[in-house]
Amino acid sequence: MTAVSAPAGVARVPSPLALAWRRYRKSRLGVVGGWMLLILYLVTLFSPFLAPYSVTTQHEAFSYQAPQAVHMVHKGKLSRPFVYGVKQGRDPVTFARTNVIDRENPVYISLFVRGEPYRMLGIPATVHLFGVPEGQFFFPLGTDLLGRDLLSRMLVGGQVSLTVGVLGVVISFGIGIVMGGLSGYYGGRTDDIIQRVVEVLLSFPRLPILLAISVLVPARWPSTWVYAGIVAVLAMIGWASVARVVRGQVLAARQLEYVAAAQALGVRDLRVILRHVIPNLSSFLIVSATLALPGYIIGESTLSFLGVGIKEPMTSWGLLLKEANNFETLAGRPWLLAPGLLIFLSVLAFNFFGDALRDAADTQSR
Amino acid sequence: MLTYTLRRLLGMIPTILIISVVCFAVIKLQPGNFTDQYLEDPRFTRATADAIRRQLGLDQPAAVQYLRWLWGVVSRFDFGYSFFQNRPVTSVIGELLGWTVLISGLTLLVSWLVAVPLGIYTAFNRNGLGAQIANFFGYIGLAVPDFLASLLLVAFVLSLGGTNVGGILSSKYIDAPWSWPKVLDLLNHLWIPVIAIGLEGVAGLMRQMRASMLDVLTQDYVRTAKAKGLTQQKVIWRHAVRNAINPMISLAGLSLPALISGTIVASIVLNLPTIGPMLYTSLLNKDQYMALTLLMMSAVLLLLGNLLSDLLLAWSDPRVRYS
Numbered sequence: 145m146t147a148v149s150a151p152a153g154v155a156r157v158p159s160p161l162a163l164a165w166r167r168y169r170k171s172r173l174g175v176v177g178g179w180m181l182l183i184l185y186l187v188t189l190f191s192p193f194l195a196p197y198s199v200t201t202q203h204e205a206f207s208y209q210a211p212q213a214v215h216m217v218h219k220g221k222l223s224r225p226f227v228y229g230v231k232q233g234r235d236p237v238t239f240a241r242t243n244v245i246d247r248e249n250p251v252y253i254s255l256f257v258r259g260e261p262y263r264m265l266g267i268p269a270t271v272h273l274f275g276v277p278e279g280q281f282f283f284p285l286g287t288d289l290l291g292r293d294l295l296s297r298m299l300v301g302g303q304v305s306l307t308v309g310v311l312g313v314v315i316s317f318g319i320g321i322v323m324g325g326l327s328g329y330y331g332g333r334t335d336d337i338i339q340r341v342v343e344v345l346l347s348f349p350r351l352p353i354l355l356a357i358s359v360l361v362p363a364r365w366p367s368t369w370v371y372a373g374i375v376a377v378l379a380m381i382g383w384a385s386v387a388r389v390v391r392g393q394v395l396a397a398r399q400l401e402y403v404a405a406a407q408a409l410g411v412r413d414l415r416v417i418l419r420h421v422i423p424n425l426s427s428f429l430i431v432s433a434t435l436a437l438p439g440y441i442i443g444e445s446t447l448s449f450l451g452v453g454i455k456e457p458m459t460s461w462g463l464l465l466k467e468a469n470n471f472e473t474l475a476g477r478p479w480l481l482a483p484g485l486l487i488f489l490s491v492l493a494f495n496f497f498g499d500a501l502r503d504a505a506d507t508q509s510r
Numbered sequence: 511m512l513t514y515t516l517r518r519l520l521g522m523i524p525t526i527l528i529i530s531v532v533c534f535a536v537i538k539l540q541p542g543n544f545t546d547q548y549l550e551d552p553r554f555t556r557a558t559a560d561a562i563r564r565q566l567g568l569d570q571p572a573a574v575q576y577l578r579w580l581w582g583v584v585s586r587f588d589f590g591y592s593f594f595q596n597r598p599v600t601s602v603i604g605e606l607l608g609w610t611v612l613i614s615g616l617t618l619l620v621s622w623l624v625a626v627p628l629g630i631y632t633a634f635n636r637n638g639l640g641a642q643i644a645n646f647f648g649y650i651g652l653a654v655p656d657f658l659a660s661l662l663l664v665a666f667v668l669s670l671g672g673t674n675v676g677g678i679l680s681s682k683y684i685d686a687p688w689s690w691p692k693v694l695d696l697l698n699h700l701w702i703p704v705i706a707i708g709l710e711g712v713a714g715l716m717r718q719m720r721a722s723m724l725d726v727l728t729q730d731y732v733r734t735a736k737a738k739g740l741t742q743q744k745v746i747w748r749h750a751v752r753n754a755i756n757p758m759i760s761l762a763g764l765s766l767p768a769l770i771s772g773t774i775v776a777s778i779v780l781n782l783p784t785i786g787p788m789l790y791t792s793l794l795n796k797d798q799y800m801a802l803t804l805l806m807m808s809a810v811l812l813l814l815g816n817l818l819s820d821l822l823l824a825w826s827d828p829r830v831r832y833s
Contacts (some may be wrong), residue, residue, distance in 0.1 A: 347529055349771035352808045356536050359793045442655045449657050468661055475668040484658040491653035
């Protein structure tokens with residue numbers, strides 16, 4: 145097909161997609177949300193490189209080490225960024241082990257340091273973005289009970305927290321589209337059965353049924369299986385509402401001429417649904433998938449927080465927050481709350497982005 | 511209306527039966543049963559564990575256990591026995607019901623009182639500074655899950671040197687008779703769960719109210735009302751808000767199941783004596799009748815909430831007819 149050039153004097157009509165893009169760009173929060181998401185996912189992708197330590201390395205001497213501040217001035221002189229090292233000491237009264245900040249010896253932070261080996265995207269490597277000389281330690285956000293670096297665990301934990309949502313949404317929308325499509329397209333007996341199932345699934349408040357099903361994931365499973373199990377649990381509950389909406393849309397789309405035309409041409413039913421009916425709903429589906437994602441992120445983090453979600457040695461933001469769940473920690477070790485910031489930011493970003501997408505896809509109210 | 515309600519209630523029965531079968535199946539899918547924990551205890555012999563299992567009826571096939579439970583419920587309102595609590599399920603729930611209703615009722619009330627006016631305000635002053643701030647807080651409210659909000663509030667109170675966190679009363683008031691200081695102490699404890707649980711609801715409701723307000727404001731009858739010279743007050747309250755509130759009223763019914771499910775996480779974090787954590791512990795301990803009853807309760811509340819929402823909508827909006 146050759147492109148037809150627009151006749152001179154007639155302004156080119158932008159495509160609907162270009163118009164939508166233009167509307168999206170107008171939403172300041174939406175653009176901010178988009179950038180936040182891009183950064184969050186890039187950071188997660190490169191997290192083993194960005195993290196100073198491995199997720200499981202236990203620094204026994206540094207149990208509940210507080211975050212170490214980065215300084216630039218040592219004894220009145222400006223220098224490159226450094227942290228003060230930590231010396232082991234004993235409390236003179238209680239003899240409890242305490243970590244004393246050693247103000248004499250600055251430990252300089254350098255970039256691209258060799259450290260613990262890791263695999264990123266399948267490539268083995270040992271270089272970390274930043275670090276301190278061997279024998280010294282630097283925990284930017286402190287450590288947990290076992291002396292594991294919190295920043296590293298947060299960064300790598302994103303691999304679970306940020307992918308559970310996407311996988312869960314993809315699977316539940318996949319099931320929901322097919323089920324809702326079949327239900328709306330065929331009607332009759334198929335419709336009755338599917339709608340009954342949907343009705344039962346929708347008759348549960350989300351959290352109780354999520355809890356009930358996720359305790360079925362055996363604790364003995366390796367953590368990757370548990371991860372898959374949690375995704376499956378979230379998707380299993382999530383598809384019902386998608387199916388219900390898709391059914392309604394398909395019922396309406398079935399009346400349209402081009403669907404009748406496709407049927408008249410003898411196109412197979414599933415193909416009619418997937419190629420002719422669903423694309424018509426694509427913008428609606430993309431928007432609702434984006435807006436559904438935060439629910440999955442919060443769902444996973446809630447389950448992990450309650451101890452029925454992701455299991456060690458994998459980690460996720462909810463699981464990290466579980467360690468903050470006692471009043472002693474909240475009073476004395478508030479840095480363990482830091483993973484909450486990432487949950488907050490990612491849900492916020494998805495909501496910004498999703499709202500902007502919805503407004504961009506909405507051609508009626510302008 | 512009565513016949514409509516009755517028909518809907520009767521129509522619920524098969525759904526409830528299916529749900530109870532599904533719930534019981536899900537609970538039973540967990541491998542093992544309640545008495546397994548005794549096998550790891552050296553003080554129990556296998557014979558003792560078996561005897562307890564027989565006593566609790568756990569040696570019967572699952573179908574028999576379910577039917578017995580169902581018969582108990584139907585014939586004498588007996589929801590079974592909580593193995594973990596060593597008491598009938600109904601007495602455990604009855605004990606916690608008061609606090610649960612108080613906490614979630616208060617939370618619902620507060621979040622509606624805050625969210626609806628805010629929604630109206632932000633719809634009218636869409637580009638004002640106040641509305642922008644309110645919108646931003648709305649986004650924040652949606653992005654902080656309730657367990658995180660609870661943790662942050664507790665950390666905040668503790669860092670200020672406060673001690674009124676966790677539980678619902680200070681220890682000295684627990685068995686004391688009701689008095690003003692005790693009520694104040696209760697309120698001093700309650701504000702944390704109310705904010706933690708209500709945050710998300712406020713944000714969501716505010717957005718709903720704003721959206722429905724904005725819908726109404728572009729309608730012809732609002733323009734007509736303005737054109738015939740009604741005061742601004744009258745246009746807002748009699749014409750705009752009166753119609754915009756209808757979808758909100760139907761939402762009120764839908765918040766009924768939050769009575770149980772809304773408090774689960776916050777109550778676990780804050781040690782509150784509500785039904786929510788009971789569901790969690792009963793699931794983990796394979797306390798099957800307790801878990802089954804609580805799951806059923808939350809499902810039934812949701813179904814009743816749907817019905818209530820339809821009834822409320824029909825009551826508030828004369829255009830809606832029963833069908």
